[in-house]
Amino acid sequence: MSEYRWLSPEEYDRRYPSQGDGTRCVHAGLPAPVPGAPFLPGPVFAAPYHLDPRHGPATAPNGYGRPDNPTRRLLEAAIGELEGGDCRVFASGQAAITGLLLAVLRAGDTVVLPADGYFPVRAFATDTLAGNDVRVLFAPTAGPYPSFEGVRLVLVETPANPGLDVVDLPALAEQVHAAGALLAVDNTTATPLGQRPLDLGADLVVASGTKAMTGHSDLLLGYVATRSAELLERVVAWRTATGAVPGAFDAWLAHRSLATLDLRLGRQTANAEALAHLLAGRADVSGLRWPGRPEDPAYPVASRQLRRMPGVLSFDLGNAERVARFLDAARLVAAATSFGGLHTTADRRAQWGDDTAPGFVRLSCGVEDTADLVADVAAALDAAA
């Protein structure tokens, strides 16, 4: 039961026949137009809702805020449209990923996780999952992968954060399913405009919406999407039991931000391409990774699988002091973690206890003008030499 009227698939096709990425982002999850109502209804702030005194919660869509919130449902409809599945949002990417792992895995199960993926997920696996008698195997994103016999769940991150390796999802899905296991894909770096894992054979998508998807560096969000009613039910039960839901205002901000995803990614990718070109030509930069570069080891798979390249690249400046000089000198590159925001940022990952080299930098391109950004990064590298 919804308090908003939805466009039927036929109405939607009639209204938005082109279905390009920009169109899909602008209209994702919006209710049917009502004269006098806003395009995106404002956030609904509620813990309890009024109940029917006689029939209780059975007659209304909302009873209590932990399971029910109409602002959250609109956002879930939007992300679900973009991912091509049913979506549920969480308070953060970590809440979504740990929720998925704990909802699916039981004592005695085996899970395969990325050896080069998001560090806190690996730490969670070795602490909490291993403590729950789940066997944890790590595999590098680019392979080789272990045998999946006896494995319950394979979680991959592609492109992986921060190393930006990729894995061939249709080929992997075939191997995972042949062994009777489930495949989950962390789609944080690509976003659903960059890659639709459910179309490529994954059973589950999980992601942080904190990064490029919402892109304004002002909220935390996570989500799980799937086409399996059974898996969705388990995820929803977990979320309701643990209460790991985003607040109404964050959900509304996220939905508002989604409308510009196509525009933001377009500029971020263009900036990453220009910076990759600059960095590849500099003798003082090593280990450049960007999956959109034909020379990159990830390129053969990335160019087949990704609908667009991420705005993130990584490289090595040799040591922590040179990274500090580079960040001091740059006027358009803020020292900050996270990625995918409007502002260009760079993060020396080793300062967080990550297992990367001391001079390893993940640089996330914002939406500044390309020429300004390239000039600034070039000048900052000169100053750091």
Ligand SMILES: *Cc1c(COP(=O)(O)O)cnc(C)c1O
């Ligand atoms: C940031 C990130 C997460 C965690 O998301 P939060 O929203 O920070 O909790 C998970 N996976 C990847 C790949 C990430 O980059």
